[in-house]
Amino acid sequence: MHTSPEDRHCSVARSLDIVGDRWSPLIIRDVALGVSRFDAMQRDLGISRKVLTQRLQALIDHEVLEKVAYSEHPPRFDYRLTEKGNDLTMVVLALQQFGDKWLVGEEGPPLLWRHLGCGELSSPxxxxxxxxxxxxxxxxxxxxxxxxxxxxxxxxxxxxxxxxxxxx
Amino acid sequence: MHTSPEDRHCSVARSLDIVGDRWSPLIIRDVALGVSRFDAMQRDLGISRKVLTQRLQALIDHEVLEKVAYSEHPPRFDYRLTEKGNDLTMVVLALQQFGDKWLVGEEGPPLLWRHLGCGELSSPxxxxxxxxxxxxxxxxxxxxxxxxxxxxxxxxxxxxxxxxxxxx
DNA sequence: CAGGTGGGTTCCCAATGGGAACTTACGCTG
DNA sequence: CAGCGTAAGTTCCCATTGGGAACCCACCTG
Structure with missing residues (x-):
């Protein structure tokens, strides 16, 4: 029985049903940046294989990711963001902005963005x-x-x- | 031992160390909207009292919330967002935007925003x-x-x- | 044909979360 | 002044989740 946010009538709670855990936003970030395969993500994030399997499946069920075969025999897959998933990168960006401002040391942020529209290094x-x-x-x-x-x-x-x- | 994101050198992972669970963003939303007391949050969110206690303490430890006594004898508290906590509302806003766009039915979003600068109902x-x-x-x-x-x-x-x- | 790689699944154990009951300390009300 | 309500937790038990490591299978490469 769910007493969790999932059945609440609230946009934030419903979004958290999809990305309200420790790993999903990082998976979405990785896929957005081009780390799109099971083993690559597992190594990159240090997540357990079991949980990665569960999270990927959940994200697919929510139509945030899709699984695209880049080879059959043997079956091999890329995970891609759907249009819906693409919109979730805004959440990841907000998390990154916060971390950049409050949680990194003096070495500065690990990742910057260049806006293609104007060509400048920019902050969202x-x-x-x-x-x-x-x-x-x-x-x-x-x-x-x-x-x-x-x-x-x-x-x-x-x-x-x-x-x-x-x-x- | 942590194999979790918390010791990774990544802004997103570090932010998730603070709001990377089902409840923390909702708690921050509630506090931002003025629901600032233990029982009020517990009723409003339907979270278990135990977990609410844990989350509030964690958010205080991360200097995102502060606990302000509005009465001693008996001790009663308001939870407030710090400046750091205020910046987390941008994450909550991103979650809300996503939910509004993809997860609400035809009845429309439960919450809108009026921008005080221009007076219009606006989307971030x-x-x-x-x-x-x-x-x-x-x-x-x-x-x-x-x-x-x-x-x-x-x-x-x-x-x-x-x-x-x-x-x- | 041994070893490596990709994409998982299985098992066991420890940590987390839900729910309900209990506690403490006060204020109000009949 | 006994009893009820409210605020803020705490405690206990149990079910679910997560980590870690091992295992599996299909294929490719030397």
Missing amino acids: VVCCDRCGEQVAPGDAVPVKGPGFREEDGPGLSAAIDALHALVE | VVCCDRCGEQVAPGDAVPVKGPGFREEDGPGLSAAIDALHALVE
């Missing part, structure tokens, strides 16, 4: 899709959306009302 | 901090940074080289 920042301005935590307030349910998140509902009372 | 998007353009997965290529170590991520190193060979 979060912006408002309406005005294009950069958004920091606190620059936006939550609003109950069409799918909001009072029943799952009773305390949450009250907390949001309280926030609005402050802002208004 | 990822932009390049150099040119300000929106960045989609694939619009940026990874580059080895100052802290890159060949030894942890041997396959990764080769994969990045392979990517560069493609782009150049």
Whole structure:
């Protein structure tokens, strides 16, 4: 029986049903960067083979990865990100940004990004899709959306009302 | 003994050491939205009291949350996000965005955001901090940074080289 | 034909998580 | 002033998960 987040009516909880463990985000990062085979991932991550098998299967079940044979006889596979899986790289990017800022030593971040659009080394920042301005935590307030349910998140509902009372 | 990601030299892995489980991101979301007390979180999330205690302590140990007494005799506490913890809301936001796009039914997302800067209901998007353009997965290529170590991520190193060979 | 590689599966053991009950300390209410 | 409610945990038992190492099978290469 699930008392876990999976049946909650909440986007964050539902996403965590897919990437809410220690390994799935790292698997997605590896696949995104081109480490796409079972043994390569296992060596690269130091994950146990059993758990890697389970995680890959779960990610495939969630249609985040797909398994593409690059040889039959013997059967050999590449794991690829689906379109849905590609969108999960934004979560990985957020994790990386946080780690770069708070968790690396003086040697600096292990990985940087070059934006192909402008050619510069860049950091990803979060912006408002309406005005294009950069958004920091606190620059936006939550609003109950069409799918909001009072029943799952009773305390949450009250907390949001309280926030609005402050802002208004 | 840890064979887990925590001692790897990788920003994503290190971040996962803090939020790499089913509950921590939800706890951070709740605190960010104003659900800041033990019982309120426990009811709101449906998490077991034991695990909630463990997670809160871990988040405090990582300096993501702080415990502020709002009453002594009897001792009662609010949990607050530190500055570091505030930055983790970007990870939660990424999870929410993904869930909103791929995992909610036709009833629509449960939570929206109003950007205080422009007043509009907005979605967070990822932009390049150099040119300000929106960045989609694939619009940026990874580059080895100052802290890159060949030894942890041997396959990764080769994969990045392979990517560069493609782009150049 | 021995050894290596890719992609797993199996087994055992230790750690983790859920659930429910128990605790402590106070404040309120009849 | 007895009893109930609330906040914040703690404790116990049991089921599930994860790590590690070994095993397996099909093929390729020297």
